[in-house]
Amino acid sequence: MEQKVVLITGCSSGIGLSLAVHLASEPSKAYKVYATMRNLDKKQRLLESMRGLHKETLAILQMDVTDQHSILSARDSISEGSVDILVCNAGVGLMGPLETQSEDTMRGILDVNLLGTIRTIQTFLPDMKRRRTGRILVTGSMGGLQGLPFNEVYCASKFAVEGTCESLAILLQHFNVHVSLIECGPVNTDFLRNLTKTEVGDGSVEVDAHTRSLYETYLHHCQTVFQNAAQDTDDIVKVFLEVIRCPCPGLRYYTSSAMLPLSSLKLTAHDGSQYVRAMGKLVFSAGSTDSQN
Numbered sequence: 001m002e003q004k005v006v007l008i009t010g011c012s013s014g015i016g017l018s019l020a021v022h023l024a025s026e027p028s029k030a031y032k033v034y035a036t037m038r039n040l041d042k043k044q045r046l047l048e049s050m051r052g053l054h055k056e057t058l059a060i061l062q063m064d065v066t067d068q069h070s071i072l073s074a075r076d077s078i079s080e081g082s083v084d085i086l087v088c089n090a091g092v093g094l095m096g097p098l099e100t101q102s103e104d105t106m107r108g109i110l111d112v113n114l115l116g117t118i119r120t121i122q123t124f125l126p127d128m129k130r131r132r133t134g135r136i137l138v139t140g141s142m143g144g145l146q147g148l149p150f151n152e153v154y155c156a157s158k159f160a161v162e163g164t165c166e167s168l169a170i171l172l173q174h175f176n177v178h179v180s181l182i183e184c185g186p187v188n189t190d191f192l193r194n195l196t197k198t199e200v201g202d203g204s205v206e207v208d209a210h211t212r213s214l215y216e217t218y219l220h221h222c223q224t225v226f227q228n229a230a231q232d233t234d235d236i237v238k239v240f241l242e243v244i245r246c247p248c249p250g251l252r253y254y255t256s257s258a259m260l261p262l263s264s265l266k267l268t269a270h271d272g273s274q275y276v277r278a279m280g281k282l283v284f285s286a287g288s289t290d291s292q293n
Contacts, residue, residue: 003032003057006244007074007083009065009120010090011035012042014189015139018233019087019240021049024058032056034083036063036074038090065090065116071123085135085244086124088117095222096198097207097215098152105196106153113157118164129175136172137243138165140181140252142259146266146275149283150218154195169251180249182239185256186230214284221283231256 006023010016020035035046040062050058063074065088075083094101094109121136128134143151144158162181169179198215207215236255243249254260262282265275 003080004030004084005032005034005078005080005082006085006087007034007036007078007124008087008089009036009063009116010139011046011060012037012039013045015184015187015233015236015240016087016089017046017049018237019089020046020058022237022241023244024050024054026057029054029057031085032080033058034061034074034078035059036061038062038064065120066111068119068123071119075123082127082131083124084133085137086120086128087137087139087240088120089139090116091139091141093151093195094154094197095150095195097150097211100198100207101153109153109196110157110160113154114160114164117161121164121168125177128177129172132176134175134177135244135249136165136168136177136179137240138179138181140165140183142183142185142263144181145183146259146263146279148279150215166251178249179251180243181252182236182243183252183254184231184236185259186226187236187255188226188230188232217284229256229258 008016008020011020016035016037020033023031024033024035035058037043037046037060040060043060046060059077061074061077062070064070090112092109092112094105117138125134125136128136138161140161141158143155144162147155165179165181172179239253239255243253262275262278265278266272268274
């Protein structure tokens with residue numbers, strides 16, 4: 001059976017690394033995986049996970065989704081000449097009071113999460129359309145479906161990814177190309193440790209005392225959520241594999257049902273008030289939302 005060619009972005013750690021290992025380790029050798037990462041100095045973790053096995057099913061390429069030349073170079077390095085399954089997984093986070101975020105920092109988040117995803121799809125889509133076949137899987141986020149306090153720019157980038165993929169899915173029905181979003185909640189990866197985060201103890205950060213207090217409460221909430229409800233990458237990879245193997249995949253797949261009740265409130269009350277109150281209660285009820293509400 002001819003191998004399916006898979007290209008995955010963001011493979012230095014987390015979901016991308018785990019998915020690359022799972023696909024490249026398939027006993028049937030059904031997949032040839034091109035695992036890409038911005039910095040090849042971080043490839044050792046992936047190589048160690050493979051333990052030197054299945055060299056014919058895995059290749060590691062340098063690819064920076066913020067650099068079109070880098071994406072084109074990676075595309076041209078694929079010996080098979082085509083990609084059957086494209087996984088847009090590279091992403092970065094940003095957390096903190098909105099008024100503390102610099103324009104350069106915000107541009108950086110949008111450049112990776114939104115424009116990086118679009119650039120990657122733009123590069124590989126024409127060949128899929130020409131061949132009338134292909135899969136595009138995008139690592140989504142519950143932060144792309146519902147607003148989260150102190151994540152305004154991150155959510156903006158992920159909301160935009162949702163719109164991009166939904167719009168493409170409508171068109172690509174005519175080309176037998178399937179677009180699927182894998183909607184993740186908290187995951188035990190390096191994402192939380194690596195995200196750009198405003199430190200509340202930083203005296204250079206000019207923010208009012210009440211916002212600072214609410215931010216501290218939110219950080220405590222995040223820590224609790226990740227301790228109690230974060231999924232392992234293997235759980236996320238199972239959903240990716242389900243989508244890859246599905247003959248006719250849908251647009252959205254949820255790795256956990258924990259946040260769906262809150263999302264449904266957005267449809268129940270069209271003015272958004274129920275969701276805003278419910279999320280506020282969930283995040284801040286354990287903290288000190290005092291009379292300054």
